[in-house]
Amino acid sequence: FVMDQVRKRVPSEVLKRGYSDEELGHIYELARLMLENGDVHKAEGILHGINQIAPDYAAAWLGMTYVHFVNNNTESAVLAARLALKADPSMSQALLALIAGLMSLGDYNSAGTHLGEVGEKIESGVVDDPRVIRFYRAQLARYQSR
Structure with a gap:
């Protein structure tokens, strides 16, 4: 050098x-x-x-x-979450933020699809952070109570 x-x-x-x-x-x-x-x-x-x-x-x-x-x-917020996912498609926190934003905008169909993705990651053990799981459960409850 x-x-x-x-x-x-x-x-x-x-x-x-x-x-x-x-x-x-x-x-x-x-x-x-x-x-x-x-x-x-x-x-x-x-x-x-x-x-x-x-x-x-x-x-x-x-x-x-x-x-x-x-x-x-x-x-x-939804746009920024999408850009986070573009940079790191495996970022579950960004996917959950996207879900929260989509539900706030009334797009429950897209939010439900993404909730399913996160649920699969949790079930398979890919996502195991208790904070992420707790946020997922809160968004799932929000989705189910609409």
Whole structure:
């Protein structure tokens, strides 16, 4: 390794404008801390920045989903959840957020289909996080009581 050699940047680095995955993780943690402390506006700015420089960072899209729900902007929350799923199709939290948004918009058919997907993941053991299972059960009860 020679210091004066320029290392060719891989496409994901160019897309992220020079931020490493570790740096993006730290920036995301700052946004998450802001959300946990109730500073939704600051978190929104940070998450928006992450989404601009790394549109494939699923957790930031999930964070924006939460921000949009808090701001009573369900359509944008659904879009952000879809973008989180585009970045990480296996993200059950994003799928559950999408389900919650779809039901809020009255799209129970799509929500029911997605509830079935999450239920299968839980039954097969792919999803075992108790918080995710609890949220799933709450959305299932909401779906069944419509």
